[in-house]
Amino acid sequence: MGKLYVIGIGPGGIDHMSLKAQKAIEESNIIVGYTKYIEMVKPLLQNKEIFSTGMRGEENRCKEALDLSKDNVVSLISTGDSGIYGMAGLILEMRKDEEVHVIPGITASSAAGSVVGAPLMHDNCNISLSDLMTPYEDIKKRVKLAAEGDFVISLYNPKSKGRPHYLKECIEIIKEYRKEDIPVAVVKNALREGEEATIVTLKDFNDEIVDMFSIVIVGNSKSYIKDGRFITPRGYNIRGEE
Amino acid sequence: MGKLYVIGIGPGGIDHMSLKAQKAIEESNIIVGYTKYIEMVKPLLQNKEIFSTGMRGEENRCKEALDLSKDNVVSLISTGDSGIYGMAGLILEMRKDEEVHVIPGITASSAAGSVVGAPLMHDNCNISLSDLMTPYEDIKKRVKLAAEGDFVISLYNPKSKGRPHYLKECIEIIKEYRKEDIPVAVVKNALREGEEATIVTLKDFNDEIVDMFSIVIVGNSKSYIKDGRFITPRGYNIRGEE
Numbered sequence: 026m027g028k029l030y031v032i033g034i035g036p037g038g039i040d041h042m043s044l045k046a047q048k049a050i051e052e053s054n055i056i057v058g059y060t061k062y063i064e065m066v067k068p069l070l071q072n073k074e075i076f077s078t079g080m081r082g083e084e085n086r087c088k089e090a091l092d093l094s095k096d097n098v099v100s101l102i103s104t105g106d107s108g109i110y111g112m113a114g115l116i117l118e119m120r121k122d123e124e125v126h127v128i129p130g131i132t133a134s135s136a137a138g139s140v141v142g143a144p145l146m147h148d149n150c151n152i153s154l155s156d157l158m159t160p161y162e163d164i165k166k167r168v169k170l171a172a173e174g175d176f177v178i179s180l181y182n183p184k185s186k187g188r189p190h191y192l193k194e195c196i197e198i199i200k201e202y203r204k205e206d207i208p209v210a211v212v213k214n215a216l217r218e219g220e221e222a223t224i225v226t227l228k229d230f231n232d233e234i235v236d237m238f239s240i241v242i243v244g245n246s247k248s249y250i251k252d253g254r255f256i257t258p259r260g261y262n263i264r265g266e267e
Numbered sequence: 268m269g270k271l272y273v274i275g276i277g278p279g280g281i282d283h284m285s286l287k288a289q290k291a292i293e294e295s296n297i298i299v300g301y302t303k304y305i306e307m308v309k310p311l312l313q314n315k316e317i318f319s320t321g322m323r324g325e326e327n328r329c330k331e332a333l334d335l336s337k338d339n340v341v342s343l344i345s346t347g348d349s350g351i352y353g354m355a356g357l358i359l360e361m362r363k364d365e366e367v368h369v370i371p372g373i374t375a376s377s378a379a380g381s382v383v384g385a386p387l388m389h390d391n392c393n394i395s396l397s398d399l400m401t402p403y404e405d406i407k408k409r410v411k412l413a414a415e416g417d418f419v420i421s422l423y424n425p426k427s428k429g430r431p432h433y434l435k436e437c438i439e440i441i442k443e444y445r446k447e448d449i450p451v452a453v454v455k456n457a458l459r460e461g462e463e464a465t466i467v468t469l470k471d472f473n474d475e476i477v478d479m480f481s482i483v484i485v486g487n488s489k490s491y492i493k494d495g496r497f498i499t500p501r502g503y504n505i506r507g508e509e
Contacts, residue, residue: 033377035285043373044289045282106373106387108380110501114388117498129373129381129458131285131348135275138350139371145348146356147401148409150392150418158501159389167390167416174412175405176392216371256359259352259400 029094029123031116033107033130037065037217041136046128050100057090058102065217066102087115094123106132110153110181134179137212137240140222142254144210144242149177154184154191161191168195172202177248177257180241184232192232192241199243203227207244208255214238224255271336271365273358275349275372279307279459283378288370295342299332304344307459329357336365348374352395352423376421379454379482382464384496386452386484391419396426396433403433410437414444419490419499422483426474434474434483441485445469449486450497453477466497 030049035041050056050069060077063070076093078086090101106129107113113127138145150171154164171178178199183192196209205228213221213236223234227243235241248257272291277283292298292311302319305312318335320328332343348371349355355369380387392413396406413420420441425434438451447470455463455478465476469485477483490499 040287040290041285041371043277043283043285047286048282106377106380108377108385109387109391111385111388113381113385114498114501117385117493117496118500120494127381127385129283129377131371131373132377135348135350135371135374138348139355139369143350143353143355143359143369145351146353148392148394149351150390150413152390163417167418170412170416171392171418174409176409176413251359252362254359256356258360259356 026124027094027097027099029090029116029125030100030128031107031113031125032100032102032128033105033111034062034066034102035105035131036133036136036215037104039066039068041131041216042066043128043130046130049128053098053100055093055097055099056102057086057093057099062102062104065104083112083115087112087119091116091119091123106130109151133181133215133240134242136215137179137210137242140212140215140220141210141224141242142256144208144244144248144255144257145177145179146257146259147177147245149179151179151181153181154188154195155182156188165195165198168198172199175245177245178243182237183239183241184235185237192235196227196230196232200227203243203246207246207248208250209244210242210255211235212240212242215240224250224253268366269336269339269341271332271358271367272342272370273349273355273367274342274344274370275347275353276304276308276344277347277373278375278378278457279346281308281310283373283458284308285370285372288372291370292342295340297335297339297341298344299328299335299341300344304346308344325354325357329354329361333358333361333365348372351393375423375457375482376484378457379421379452379484382454382457382462383452383466383484384498386450386486386490386497386499387419387421388499388501389419389487391421393421393423395423396430396437397424398430407437407440410440414441417487419487420485424479425481425483426477427479434477438469438472438474442469445488449488449490450492451486452484452497453481454484455481457482466492466495
């Protein structure tokens with residue numbers, strides 16, 4: 026009887042994975058994942074059977090991992106947290122009686138936040154701008170309500186070729202509710218090779234520097250920039266005693 | 268010249284920390300943190316100077332860590348992600364010219380989510396019900412807008428003696444926007460000693476099992492329970508090809 030670990034490896038590379046994730050990979054004889062993610066954890070993969078796949082066909086990848094897990098210890102890996110826009114949901118939806126363990130990781134907004142300072146210190150939300158599975162009207166509605174609620178907003182999948190204008194439009198929606206001097210961070214490849222981070226104000230934001238490997242973080246009404254770092258205070262009264 | 272690492276140790280214990288966090292602690296000669304957090308990483312603390320403090324007085328703890336970091340390598344530790352309701356914000360607010368590095372960790376909603384299944388698979392938000400630094404009216408407004416936007420909602424600090432009714436009231440607000448059969452999870456001490464998890468429906472939710480060590484996760488309109496796991500689909504069309 027085998028089992029399946031659904032692992033979030035964090036931002037990429039070994040350093041920001043949990044020990045638990047590393048141990049699960051060690052225990053596994055088969056590793057399944059998108060080619061680029063497999064590459065990121067290569068030092069851990071000596072003597073493992075590898076099933077790497079392209080980005081599309083997630084359902085097939087999940088089916089394969091579930092089938093293999095009947096007689097093997099299998100790790101299905103993806104970046105970030107396996108439970109946030111990761112593979113854990115689809116696996117549990119498709120699961121019949123296979124033994125499945127979800128192992129969390131550091132999600133992309135946490136990784137990106139740490140690179141630019143402490144933007145996520147107060148109530149915050151993650152919104153994906155991908156319309157592959159969600160109507161764009163619903164996405165825009167969420168952006169509007171999050172802006173109105175003064176959440177710090179992390180935008181996942183902010184841009185792709187098929188929808189080049191979504192990000193710009195969503196930033197315009199946010200501008201209706203936020204002052205133009207609050208910070209916006211664009212972090213590309215956070216905490217992995219090729220990391221690039223930019224902090225600007227909402228007013229000066231230009232979506233041209235954003236690509237599909239970026240996370241965009243928009244501050245709340247109290248966020249500010251100090252010494253090049255993006256800071257959101259924990260509350261509305263920093264002098265208050267906790 | 269010293270430096271300060273602001274470290275999120277994740278849910279607690281060594282297993283869910285990142286290797287990066289472990290290395291930073293190893294490199295440090297002084298460790299600062301709340302007594303209970305120090306206890307969680309004790310195996311890493313041989314030959315370290317320890318400054319453990321009570322829960323209150325966070326500003327003093329930060330000041331101490333910053334002062335010590337002028338001539339020492341200091342790790343200031345807290346659970347979860349240091350950048351989400353953690354210590355990174357206050358440190359960067361108070362920082363003068365000290366060298367500060369923020370090291371992220373697995374935040375409590377990710378940890379709690381992994382215990383009950385995959386509740387955070389789609390757009391989601393974190394809201395703290397603590398009113399120490401934020402007016403309760405603002406908190407309720409956020410809960411309302413998050414409910415209206417169909418976000419999966421993770422409630423941090425859901426209950427304390429000083430505000431026993433907030434959670435119940437916020438759940439009532441959510442009920443105005445969600446069907447009563449969607450799942451709600453209460454996870455106490457996620458991924459650490461004393462872990463307890465319960466999944467109920469919004470209709471059957473009873474706030475009596477919730478305490479200050481719990482995270483409460485409320486599903487979106489598509490969330491459901493299958494074989495005892497709390498699943499939120501990735502989108503509104505699971506058959507769509509990505």
